[in-house]
Amino acid sequence: MKDYKSTALCALILVGLFGCQQTTNDPKPPELVVNNSADAQISLQLAKQALNSNLAYDIVESLTVEIGPRLAGSDKDLMAVDWAMEKLRSMGFDKVYKESVQVPAWSRGKAEASIVAPFQQPLVITALGGSVATPTNGITAPIVRFDSLAALKLAEPSTVKGKIVFIDHITERHKDGNGYGVTVGGRSKGAVEAAKKGAVAVVIRSIGTNHDRMAHTGVMRYQDDVAKIPAAAMSFPDAELINGMLKRDPNIMMSLKMSSENLGIATSYNVIAEVTGSSKPEELVLIGAHLDSWDEGTGAIDDGAGVAIVTAAAKLIQDLPQKPARTIRVVLYAAEEVGLIGGKSYVKQHADDLEKHYIAAESDFGAGPIYQIDFNVAPASFSQIQHQVSSMTLNGVALGNNKASGGPDVSMMPSLGVPVASLRQDGTDYFDYHHTPNDTLDKIDPKSLAQNVAAYVQFAYMMAQSDVELRPLTQQ
Amino acid sequence: MKDYKSTALCALILVGLFGCQQTTNDPKPPELVVNNSADAQISLQLAKQALNSNLAYDIVESLTVEIGPRLAGSDKDLMAVDWAMEKLRSMGFDKVYKESVQVPAWSRGKAEASIVAPFQQPLVITALGGSVATPTNGITAPIVRFDSLAALKLAEPSTVKGKIVFIDHITERHKDGNGYGVTVGGRSKGAVEAAKKGAVAVVIRSIGTNHDRMAHTGVMRYQDDVAKIPAAAMSFPDAELINGMLKRDPNIMMSLKMSSENLGIATSYNVIAEVTGSSKPEELVLIGAHLDSWDEGTGAIDDGAGVAIVTAAAKLIQDLPQKPARTIRVVLYAAEEVGLIGGKSYVKQHADDLEKHYIAAESDFGAGPIYQIDFNVAPASFSQIQHQVSSMTLNGVALGNNKASGGPDVSMMPSLGVPVASLRQDGTDYFDYHHTPNDTLDKIDPKSLAQNVAAYVQFAYMMAQSDVELRPLTQQ
Secondary structure (H helix, E strand, O other): OOOOOOHHHHHOOOOOOOOOOOOOOOOOHHHOOOOOOHHHHHHHHHHHHHHOOOHHHHHHHHHHHHHOOOOOOOHHHHHHHHHHHHHHHHOOOOEEEEEEEEEEEEEOOOEEEEEEEOOOEEEOEEEOEOOOOOOOOOEEEEEEEEOOHHHHHHOOHHHHOOOEEEEOOOOOOOOOOHHHHHHHHHHHHHHHHHHHOOOOEEEEEOOOOOOOOOOOOOEOOOOOOOOOOOEEEEOHHHHHHHHHHHHHOOOOEEEEEEOOEEEEEEEEEEEEEEEOOOOEEEEEEEEEEEOOOOOOOOOHHHHHHHHHHHHHHHHHHHOOOOOOOEEEEEEEEOOOOOOOHHHHHHHHHOHHHHHHEEEEEEOOEOEOOEEEEEEEOOHHHHHHHHHHOHHHHHHOOEEOOOOOOOOHHHOOOHHHOOOEEEEEEOOOOHHHHOOOOOOOHHHOOHHHHHHHHHHHHHHHHHHHHOOOOOOOOOOO | OOOOOOHHHHHOOOOOOOOOOOOOOOOOHHHOOOOOOHHHHHHHHHHHHHHOOOHHHHHHHHHHHHHOOOOOOOHHHHHHHHHHHHHHHHOOOOEEEEEEEEEEEEEOOOEEEEEEEOOOEEEOEEEOEOOOOOOOOOEEEEEEEEOOHHHHHHOOHHHHOOOEEEEOOOOOOOOOOHHHHHHHHHHHHHHHHHHHOOOOEEEEEOOOOOOOOOOOOOEOOOOOOOOOOOEEEEOHHHHHHHHHHHHHOOOOEEEEEEOOEEEEEEEEEEEEEEEOOOOEEEEEEEEEEEOOOOOOOOOHHHHHHHHHHHHHHHHHHHOOOOOOOEEEEEEEEOOOOOOOHHHHHHHHHOHHHHHHEEEEEEOOEOEOOEEEEEEEOOHHHHHHHHHHOHHHHHHOOEEOOOOOOOOHHHOOOHHHOOOEEEEEEOOOOHHHHOOOOOOOHHHOOHHHHHHHHHHHHHHHHHHHHOOOOOOOOOOO
16 A cells, blocks of 8 residues: 555645555545544544554453453453453543343363274364253264255255264455355354254364364354254364365264353443543444453454454543543443344343444454444435545545444444444454464554554544434445 | 576476576585486486376375374374385385384373463463373462573572473574574473472473464473473463563462373384385485374374375385386384484494495475485585585575484484485474474475475485495594
């Protein structure tokens, strides 16, 4: 991004911190006139501060070092809630509070698997979140392989009955992470579809883009009227290994032993901090992330990064001499990983004041740089709101489309009438680490993290000052 | 390597398979006149066949899929020996046999560790090869951190006594892998040095260049007059995590539980195949690799690749209509990982005929391309033998120095008078995977593997035909 087309862009460059950048995927670059209002100037000043600050990195370092993994409903989850309350209070936000959320608790236990015939080799697997255990002595059964969930659905039950279903669908690498959406159904629905045909367990090729011998966990689902069978993921090399074996012999026996356990319902919390608006304090700009994580890494990119990004952005606004009109509400959601539980709970608890939510956005895609902002607002207002945030282009953020979901924990808001934005991050390597032991602090680039904070602070400030009417949304 | 200087090089290009290449690190490129003898032409034809062949990849795929991990002295080690005997016989070598080797057997067991105070987080560790177990209930003790083995050696015993020593030495990435040599002493000698000062266990930052949450095993040693304390390695992210904790509090308590076990002495085998020489069959060109592996990956790069490279190279010579003068002996060594046991055994068993070994070389550095050939021969013969193999430069192999060790299992040969060569591989990423679960087939590039075979077949053929006297070596 070394070229630029609009001299209007360069007019706004602040003390060398923003380069002259072409906004990628910009729908109309020749016509773009960047917002140069007083508000935009303040937002750029905030972005400049963000780019110069280590605050977000310090926050995610603190969370990952002092707390680390924080599985929803576990003791560590509650420690993370305490950590968040203390951290937010220490930062001097106008309000810091928490709202209880009932979350499903689950224990991973141990997961072991091996091929026992005709070859003998141990495998590297992990239980999928929510899976039941195997019987204590494990399950030993033949493998039946499918290219995808769709192929499993088409299978004759007689070919599946009594076997361990192996869903072998490769996740493709994309900047926007869309390979994940193609394959994740095998993880979430594989156990139900396999059990319907009489399978005794399901193992999937990990929903991930890396080649490490490390498996990717993630939530799976059961259905009340279908038998609950154990579900696990295996690493890329293990999936390749089994394919190598199947080339030699179609009759491969796998042994699987898992001691995971569903522990019922526990209490967790959405943790909330606010920068009180100066003239419309009852109106809200919600910027969120989720506090819970899977349990094998330290929850750095998923979603310590998001926690750090939105918190650091709000803190910059908190410290302004003159607060913006609307209130900035930071929501650190509970139990996103196990089914968007905190997000769903939030919209229920706030059903009566959802109309006061001007716009919402969640950061939950790692720490890669933000390259585009999409909205989901009234179509008539789309170009106006794009213009409002157009100075974000100086931070490398292109102006995108009007089809945003907003992020997992706010994805239910548009259907309830709340406008959302998606600040899209480069997720090229996100699914290398996602839901694995490799989700650790060293996978975060501090400069890229700061670019995220700069984007969020511009977005939040401009939204808190905006006079554009973003409603009503079109039908979802 | 797109440029070239010597037109002599291009005169030898065979049917487009060899590009015009500048030999990197060539000590005297302007003067290089590539050997264009009939023997060199045959060696180039063999190299061309090697570059066109999948044989080496098929061999390493077979070993890693059908056998996989093959820890010295284990049942899988003996299965690997049977696999090798059958594979070599099926390839029609003139002789296939095995020689028994007594090897130390060890069982990894389980290794678990966590930080228990003032923070609580699980760690990813692995036992070092040969380590004793902890007591059944584990060890819980404060950590004392050292930058290196050297720093530990200088420590006051009072600062170490009763603690778990953490040797935190970062391995640097180098093409020739020399970062490993700098840090590996902490792995092999850390337990002895820590125990001398009263430590209860030692954990090291893995000797590896990757950032995966995956620990690197490898052999460690005890000393008869020093207490045997448990020894483990932790992953890069875990070492960073502990450093993050130590920044906050110098008093970090670790819990460590290991059930590894020394199992006494077992029998394994050096597996040998030969292409009988046509006119000097009693003289030998030895090309080796090691058959054993660590137990967490499938032993693809360490040393399935080497097994495949030397076997495939020898097979090309086996299939020639006219065999070269000397015998090519492929030695697949036992128990390299646990202390070069097969290599040491070989020179004892062959003490009486070492003088018949014309030269020896071992492939044990993964599957990265060979970029240089070094020798350890009589100084007076060095330039002659370089000229003999100079057509290897057409395969990207530079002519190097006269300081070769030959590879681990032949490294004891020069001091016994046997000339050796080192075919140096690009090991830039070798220590990302070395001794981890990540040592799997997908880490091998088939093209690079074939380039290795091409280099070995040229080397072996030219050595089997050479009339250069390579002895006596200078004092080691």
